Amino acid sequence: MDEPRASRTAARSHELVRSPEFRRLVARRWTVALGLLALLSVAYFGFVLLVAFAPVLLARPFAGALTLGVALSIAVIGAAYLLTAGYVSWANGAHDREVSALRSRWRG
């Protein structure tokens, strides 16, 4: 690729990346992702901390001989799946529409 074209491309990417629309897209993407990550951490690392520090609580019966600990481990797996599903439905909908709008702006 010749030099002037490469530097034109660089200037264009610089401009698009600094545009408010792009900044907003990136900011929103990370707000959603980090928010969901925080929920995941509460569920999973909360569970891990209970295993480490509250074995007595987890040994309490939940239903019959099934302990709270076993029930919680199942709940964490369920929560992880639901979080993933929530992210996918947001990203494949609203987020993807914004991405394709910006993409067509890049292609001009």
Place this chain on the structure above:
Amino acid sequence: MLAGTLALPLLSALVPAAASAAEGAAVPARDGVALSVFFGVIALALGVTWWTGKKASTTLAFYTPGRSVGPGRVGLALAGDYMSAASFLGIAGLVASEGYDGILYATGFLAGWPALMLLLAEPLRNLGKFTVADVVAYRLRRAPVRIASAVGGVATLLFYAVGQLVAAGDLVHLMTGTPYAWAELLVGGAMLLYVLVGGALATTWVQITKAVLLLAGVALLGLLVLLQVGPPLELYTRVAARYGTAALAPGALARNPLDAISLGLALGMGLLGLPHILLRFYTLTDAKAARTSALWATGLIGSFYLVIPAVGFGAAVFVPGGRAAILAVDPGGNMAAPLLALHLGGAPLLGFIAAVAFATILAVVAGLTQAAASAVSHDVYLGVLRAGRAPQESQQRVGQLAATAFSALAVGLSVLFRGQNVAFLVGLAFAIAASANFPALLLSIVWRRFSTAGAVASIATGTALSVGMIVGGEAVWVRILGHAQPLVGLANPCIVSMPAAFAAAILVSLAAPDPEAQERFDAEQLRTYLGVGGDEAGRR
């Protein structure tokens, strides 16, 4: 020095002598029906591999599922990449022999998936080409990052392969009575042959076959356990009646809280540094497909890990002799699920479950060998030593040499790690992955000021600390080298090694900035978030 200390136990393990005669008594199988089912199913699985391998002969077709395959099937393939017989046999074994503590593995192995989706899935899809180094080095200086990343990647893959091979050796030993060390050599030879002759190992269809077989095997065992106990809760009543309620609550893990947290961290974050999983995201057609496929994979893997603890508890309750009998066959407990199969379905079911586990292990280790070989031949040989220009044949030769060396090393180590629980070993591999690969990968995507020196420092710190702490820890220092006390109190090093790798990345990047890389961050962001630019900008 270390090699010298390790060589001695390795040699003594290969001399069959008295050891194998004594342990032969504990093995219940070696039954004609079980063996014919075992070899029949393995032959069938290998046949499918060979047949699909012929159809997809180009490197592009290797991973690329193409537009014709729907996200559900790609999800199955992703699940096939991830679900391993080692985690199945290992978790079932841990739950059977220790009870609740094994459940943490099942939960942790799934928890990484949402994290992968939220942090890395799309950037990987948009930035990746062949190896993990492509993404980390996107705007950094190629050569140093490629070398570091090959080292971190190979270390991860090696430990992961060892976990799988220990399970395979146990299986072959259980089924045929071949002494364990020879079983390992046999498995290693088969895996190398598979890589060198087969070629197309990671084809989507091989992984789909593997996923279906594993899911079917686990579901079948789970169902048989349910049929035995009646109402599902009854299983826990029986476990509690036989082993006390302690079996249904944290045990050893709660006695060492820091260990539990370190293990939880490794299990949850390791996925984000596993080269052979990350690579598949490169091949998906668009971001939407990447997300939908990963959601399918999460669902399938979630159901897999929901059922496995029930299989483990089932083994503790129904295998005659219970925990003691399971541990007598293998001190790591790894044979709990096959023994349960033998008891609930007789010799044919034992043959089937063992074959499913074995065939899937072969597919996993072959894939790992291949990923390691391509890190060496593509990143180090082609990218660094030959500056991007080398004839296809010499690149292939280097790849074959690397595959052979990797298999030999993996087999040697797996002989040494005999008798350890394989889910625990996979947890160690996850700790290396989370420390060596994940911090550099994440920072290269999100942090403008990340520099070449920072990346190298992060990968070097993560790899050296995690591997070093494993060697000084219980698994190697005590159980292999025979010392009375470990040098490192943590069984899993992640809680030290992962933060250290992040700290090294940040401190070194700030101390040795890379202005050119900061300028290129704009172009990288376009590619990360929109999937455009970058390539066209003349970078590659």
